[in-house]
Amino acid sequence: MHKVHRNVWVVLLLACWVAGLVWALTWYESRYIKPFERPALFDGVSVAPPFEAAAVQVLHVWQAGCPCNGGHQAYVNEMTERFAQQGVLFARSGQRGLDALPQALRQLPYWPMPTAWSAWPGAPAVAIWGADGRLAYVGPYSDGASCSEDSSFVEPVIRALLAGRQVDITRQDTVSCLCDIEQSEPGE
Structure with missing residues (x-):
């Protein structure tokens, strides 16, 4: 027993x-x-830019530890430095910690994601405002897991805005490599 x-x-x-x-x-x-490469709907509800309107502004939305970041880091560094020299202002959002951020993003001011964008589909992604303060673009850097000057959706938008042309790509369906955004606690 x-x-x-x-x-x-x-x-x-x-x-x-x-x-x-x-x-x-x-x-x-x-x-x-x-699957990180997935369909996503970017629907950019118009919000005020991170800085006072007067220059083209780019918000990098980043999630540390995302496998999709690897193919974008070199491009994000290079593009941020190149366009900053032309007067474009940059900020970052998404996860607040500095670990695993590309070097160029570590130096940027943190801008908390607006509550109107609580349904933001993922990162890495970007939002761009024209010098007039109007939202011009929301979406991924490119349609794949990596990005370069040749495959970037961001380059043509910034160039058009710098040339004074209007851009309105604030609602788009896309398939892109994205990770869910995990907001950090304040003070992290």
Whole structure:
């Protein structure tokens, strides 16, 4: 009889261990193994830009630890430095911490995501305002997991705005490499 009780306990412990492993694997898959290249609707509700209107402004929306960042980091650094020299103002939003941010983003002022944009579909992405303060573009840097000057959606928008032309790409369906944005607590 004693051996039967022991066998029951061993089976119960083994069942709990297997259930724990199944839960851990399910949690891991839901958190880290998911399609990052997905359809998304960017619907940019017009909000005031991070700075006073007078210059073209770009808001980098970034999520640290996102696998989609890797193909964008070099471009974001280069593009930010190049257009800053032409008078474009830059800020960053998304996750607040400085870890794993491209060098150019670490130096930018943090601008909290407006509550009107609570349904923002993910990062890395960007919002761009014209010098008149009107929202001109919301969306991804490109349609893939990497971005360059040749594949960028951002380059033509900034160039058009700097040339004084109007741009209105504030609502678009796209397929892009995006991660969910996890807002940090204030003070982080």
